[in-house]
Amino acid sequence: MSIQTEKLFCAEQIEVPLELPEILKAFTKECIRAQPENLVEFAANYFAQMAQTGDSESNMSIEQFVALRQKFEEIDAENIFVLPRETITQVAIDSGISDATINNINSMGKPEKTMDWREFIVLAISVAAxxxxxxxxxxxxxxxxxxxxxxxxxxxxxxxxxxxxxxxxxxxxxxxxxxxxxxxxxxxxxxxxxxxxxxxxxxxxxxxx
Structure with a gap:
């Protein structure tokens, strides 16, 4: 899809798509919540996920979150909770979490080599909710x-x-x-x-x- 850059000369030329306010509201909420260091990259990931899944809520079920928690519990048998990002990402992929969602989560805050897997699940929930x-x-x-x-x-x-x-x-x-x-x-x-x-x-x- 190409982006049109035709100039607007009067208000009558402006037709706001009905779904635009809700899309922008949801996007703004995620920006405020995530406070991404790179807004353009975050926006690209966010809208890529939207294009891929349509509705993140309908594509991220409670069963996925429970399965994700159970897999982390199996890996983290000693209850250390903090795991390498690479491990967390792979477990999330194996649990059916989309790449775009994972990228959105990883773009929240400062990137660290390790992360509490419970925090990852909570942030995934925040994306779906x-x-x-x-x-x-x-x-x-x-x-x-x-x-x-x-x-x-x-x-x-x-x-x-x-x-x-x-x-x-x-x-x-x-x-x-x-x-x-x-x-x-x-x-x-x-x-x-x-x-x-x-x-x-x-x-x-x-x-x-």
């Missing part, structure tokens, strides 16, 4: 289970920290506020563990919708 609260729900679905839907509160905060650290729209004190709420809300009922339903009912969750 429609909004932040949906990302939180997918985090619970990926790292918890139907038999035990609650996550240990400290582990939940660790996973959220991976997500929030890439989201400049959240103030630095957000994590401290969230920790305090979980430790004190409902007479400390969530001090040790919390489910998504319990978290979603808290007032702080409204800021994520």
């Amino acid at each position: 429609e909004n932040m609260i949906s990302a939180f729900e997918l985090i619970f679905m990926t790292f918890a289970s139907q038999e035990e839907p609650a996550l240990p509160t400290n582990f939940f905060l660790l996973l959220v920290g991976f997500l929030i650290s890439r989201d400049p729209s959240k103030p630095p004190e957000y994590m401290d506020q969230l920790r305090e709420i979980l430790e004190t809300e409902n007479d400390g009922a969530f001090k040790d563990q919390v489910t998504f339903e319990e978290f979603a009912a808290l007032p702080i969750a409204e800021t994520l919708r």
Whole structure:
């Protein structure tokens, strides 16, 4: 597809495609969340993924995220958690995560030779999720289970920290506020563990919708 550079001389010549506002809104959200060092490269990867998959949400399922977590757990039997980028990338490819998604994740922040595989999964979830609260729900679905839907509160905060650290729209004190709420809300009922339903009912969750 060629890019037309025909000059516009009047407003009547401008026809905005109906889907353009939503596409730009979604792209802008990802830029703000990822804070890429190379915006042009990030944009190329982002729109390449869109062209390849159409809708990232429909092509990245909870089953993929769970399978990805299970593969990392098999490799990381000693619970070191930090693995070489090359290993993480290969596991992601084997789990069906697209190259464009992997490139988007790898372009977030400063490139490092190693990475916490749990952070990689959380960032993959952030790419697939429609909004932040949906990302939180997918985090619970990926790292918890139907038999035990609650996550240990400290582990939940660790996973959220991976997500929030890439989201400049959240103030630095957000994590401290969230920790305090979980430790004190409902007479400390969530001090040790919390489910998504319990978290979603808290007032702080409204800021994520």
